[in-house]
Amino acid sequence: MDSAMKEFEHLVVKLEEVISATDNFNDAKIIGKGGFGNVYEGEVSQQRRKTKAAFKRLDRKHGQGDPQFWKEVMMLSRYTHENLISLLGYCNEGGEMILVYEHASNGSLDRHLHSTTLTWTQRIRICLDAAKGLCYLHEDKDNNRVLHRDIKCSNILLDKNWKAKVSDMGLAKVGPANQFTFLITDNIVGTLGYIDPMYMRMGFLTKESDVYSFGVVLFEVLCGRLCFDYSKAHSGNIVHIWKQRYEENKLDEIMFKDDLVQALDQSSLEIFSKIAFQCLEESREKRPKMSDVVEKLEIALKSQELVDLQKDYQEIVKAAVSPLIYRSAEELKLLLSKGVLLDGGKTAISPYNSFYYVILMDGSSFHEFQV
Structure with a gap:
């Protein structure tokens, strides 16, 4: 492991700094727990300034060790x-x-x-972000x-701006891009419920094994729950129930019941649920590539964003003197940015400093109102 340590020596963080940042691994600093061990929050020195960081501490009793760490x-x-x-750095010192x-x-x-x-818009965007991260890993x-x-x-994981980031690469494998079957093994790894059948x-x-797992994630986001159910009615993994409801055109029975449903664009739902179902196909040949998943989620997001924007500006769109012709949220924003006449030309809406103002024209004077 000496060669590995030399290659990554620029990432070394002293144990003293870790102890200081986590207040000696104080329970009050714990922000998460997983198969690796506890995760603590604190600050680490980066380029002469302090940066907020997460410190994942290996606990060998959880079954993971040196191979996963490196x-x-x-x-x-x-x-x-x-x-x-x-990854901001690592510490391999004092038995830690x-x-x-x-x-x-x-x-x-x-x-x-x-x-x-x-x-719903945030949910699609989060899925799209994660899909892009996984697509990058699958690229040649x-x-x-x-x-x-x-x-x-x-x-x-989700940052302060709700941007999604794929994490936990301890089980990842690198292999030939031109080889269909990536690995043949008796040692199946992953998390039950998400593993390709x-x-x-x-x-x-194969890479389609990751695609299947991502399909489970998409359905979890759609249904607002994890893929396990230990209630009296069900026992264990319920992915097969989700697939069945999709095939029966009964998504309403499994979708997250909330105001989200009211704000959900039907076209967006159809695109999102279809690609999620395709990811879960039994036959690997029928599953999409991650690049296809990214493409479909982008379309679903644009469709949802347009509906959101239309709701925000529906009165303006209805009252416009000339019909506003647009096919996307970007096109509608562009039209609004140029200014729009309303109510037979008696009123105008005009942008200024990222805000819109309604101008009422009553002869020689006008009044501005921020909307």
Whole structure:
């Protein structure tokens, strides 16, 4: 491991700094727990300034050890993307093994699935961000690609702006990009409920295994809950129930019941649910590539954003002297930015300093109102 340590020595964080940042691993600093161990928040020195960070402390009793630790260091230092969590450093000193990440202040996606404040537009955007991160891993990089192998909501982190970042690369594998079957193994890894059934049965791992896991995440976001149900009516994984309801055209029976449904664009829902279902196809050949998932989620997001904007400005659109012709939220914003005459020319709406003002024309004077 000496060679690895030399390659990544620029990422070394002293144990003294970690102890100081976490108040000696004070329980009050814990912001998460997982298969690796506890995660603490604190500040780390970066380029002569303090940066808020998350410190993941290895606890060997959870079953993970040196291989996963160094895999995480290697993966997140070699593969960087705006939708992958950034590794700020690591500590391997005094019997402690600690990974230092950028701080995602809104925590993991699983904590927000049932949130009534997370809009449908935000949900699509979060899924799109995560899809872009996974798509980047699957891309051909010097004839290699990366499989994550543990895609799930708890491994999708959200920063202060709700941008999603894929995390936890400790189980990731790198292999030839031109090889369909990535790995044949008896040692199945991942999280039950998210693991590709074909991978479970045959031990054949491909990039489509990640696609399946992501399909489960999409349905969790749609339904506002995790894929497990231990109630009296069900036992364990309920993904098969979600798939069945989709095929029966009964999404309303499983969707998150809230005001979100009222604000949901039907076209957006159809695109989102269709790509989610396709990700869960039994046959790997029928599952989409992550680049296709990104494309469909972008279309779903644009459709939803247009509906949101129309609701915000519906009175203006209805009262415009000339019909406003647009096909996207961007086109509507452009039309509004140029100014619009309303009510037979008696009123105008005009932009100024990122705000819109209604101007009432009554002869020689006018009045401005911010909307």
